[in-house]
Amino acid sequence: MRVLVISDLHANYTALETVLKDAGQVDETWCLGDLVGYGPDPNAVVEQVREMTHLTCIMGNHDMAIIGKMAFESFNGDARRSLLWTEKVLTADNMDFMRSLPQSTKVRGEVTLAHGSPRDPLWEYVLNTLTARLNFDHFNTPFCFIGHSHIQSMFLLNEEKDRVTLESVKVNRPITLTPRMLVNPGSAGQPRDRDPRSAYAIYDTETRQWEARRVQYNVKEVQQRLREAGLPEKHAVRLGEGW
Helix, strand or coil, X not given: CEEEEECCCCCCHHHHHHHHHHHCCCCEEEECCCCXXXXXXXXXXXXXXXXXXXXXXXXXXXHHHHCCCCCHHHCCHHHHXXXXXXXXXXXXXXXXXXXXXXXXXXXXXXXXECCCCCCCCCCCCCCCHHHHHHHHHHCCCCEEECCCCCXXXXXXXXXXXXXXXXXXCCCCCCEECCCCEEEECCCCCCCCCCCCCEEEEEEECCCCEEEEEEECCCHHHHHHHHHHCCCCHHHHHHHHHCC
C-alpha cells in the first residue's frame, strides 16, 4: 500500500496542492496534524483534507487551540495573532471537522502516528537522540511517524546496545525502514530546516520503504496572501528562507 505522509500543513494551500500533485496516486493519506495556524488558507486546507479518501488524520497543537481546548496564551505572540485570525475566518463545518480529529496517537498497521511525540502527542519536540530515546518506551509498533518539529529526521534504536542514532535523510532516495525507528516527514506548509521547499514522504507498507521528498511551490503567492490578511510579517519571511 502506497501512503502519503504529511504533517504541519499550517494553512498553506499552495504548498499542499503542490505536494498532492507531486505525490501522485496513493492508496491512503496519513496526516500528522497542524492543519491550521501561521498560514493564510485555513479553510482551503481543511476542505482539501476533508475531501481526501482513505484518510487518517490526527490533531496537532494548533488544531487543539483553534477548537478551544488549548489556551492561546500557550503560544508566542505571532502564533497567537494567527490563531485569533483563524478563529474568526474558519467556517463552522471546518471547525466541526477539526473537533472530530483524535487528540492522541493512532496506530495504523506497523506504525504509530503522533503529532509531537508518542510520549506527549501534542507538544513535545523530538529534536535529538536523548528525547528520541525517552520516547521509544511509549510505543510498541516497529515504527512511529511524528511531526511538530517541521524538520525531516530519522532516529534509529539499536535495542541490543540501547543506543539511538540520528540517521541521515536523503531526499528522493527510498530507504527500507528497520525496527525500531522514529521518523518525521517534515513540514509541508512551513519547513524549518533552511530549505523552503515543502517536505513530505511516501511510505510503502509492504516493503517498508520510506522516501523523503521535497518540492518547490510558489512561496511568493503565499507570502502575498499572508500580507493581505494582515498576518505577522515573520511568517511571510520565514517561508522564503525555510526557518
